[in-house]
Amino acid sequence: MRKINVLIICQSIHHGNTMKVAKVIAGQLNADIKKPSEVKPADINKYDVIGFGSGIYNGKHHISQFKLVENLEVQKNKKAFIFSTASICYKKMHEPLRQELISKRFDIIDEFICKGFINYSFIKYFFGGLNKKRPNEKDLSKAKDFALKIKDSF
Ligand SMILES: Cc1cc2nc3c(=O)[nH]c(=O)nc-3n(C[C@H](O)[C@H](O)[C@H](O)COP(=O)(O)O)c2cc1C
Structure with a gap:
């Protein structure tokens, strides 16, 4: 079987949670x-599957993901998955990046x-975050199961 090349593009700035x-x-x-x-648009061509992830900031993925996708060409047969960490798990917050992709x-x-984990702004005053x-x-075991499901779909 041909090797499937996977690139994960991740921005994780608050506490390294998404990393x-x-x-x-x-x-x-x-x-x-x-x-x-670190990703040049041409890098995408070397991979079969791309994962896009970050913390959720003000209801969507980090701005750097949008800037990157904006600069990408229209793709052909390129698979992608989306992941995130957030203070409230609400997949609707994936929608803006999903639509861009x-x-x-x-x-x-x-x-x-x-x-x-979040302790940003006033939230740190509530029990330290x-x-x-x-x-x-x-959570990480669920992330592993998620990855295995993706692997099975190859
Ligand atoms: C400036 C800022 C804005 C945030 N906005 C949201 C939000 O709108 N919804 C949410 O559920 N979590 C929000 N969070 C919580 C982060 O998504 C959460 O802490 C995430 O795990 C951070 O990931 P990171 O450590 O990989 O950056 C916000 C955090 C920060 C610092």
């Missing part, structure tokens, strides 16, 4: 991990979201 998820998924898929700023003709195969120690082992 923990990215590393688990990458481990299962033998994927490279890069930040959006669809506009570039990516075929979205699956999506994953789990809770991530919300979702302490998330993503936890259970």
Whole structure:
């Protein structure tokens, strides 16, 4: 069977929460991990599947993901998956990035979201933050299952 090349593009700036998820998924898929700023549009051509992930900031993925996708060509037969961590797990927050990716003709195969620790702004005054120690082992085990499901779809 031909080797499937997977690239995970992850921006994880608040506490590295999403990077923990990215590393688990990458481990299962033998994927490279890069930040959006490290990806040149032509790099995408070297991969069969691209994962796009970040924390959720003000209801959507990090701006750097949008800037990157904006600069990409329209794709042909390129599969993608979307993942995130957030203070509230609500997949609707994937919709803006999902729509951007669809506009570039990516075929979205699956999506994953789990809770991530937040102590930004006034939230730090509530018990020192919300979702302490998330993503936890259970979240990361779900991320592993998500990756295995993607692997099965190859
Ligand atoms: C400036 C800022 C805005 C955020 N906005 C949201 C939001 O709109 N919805 C949500 O569920 N979580 C929100 N969060 C929580 C983050 O999505 C969560 O902490 C995430 O795990 C951060 O991931 P990271 O450590 O990979 O950057 C926000 C966090 C920050 C710092």
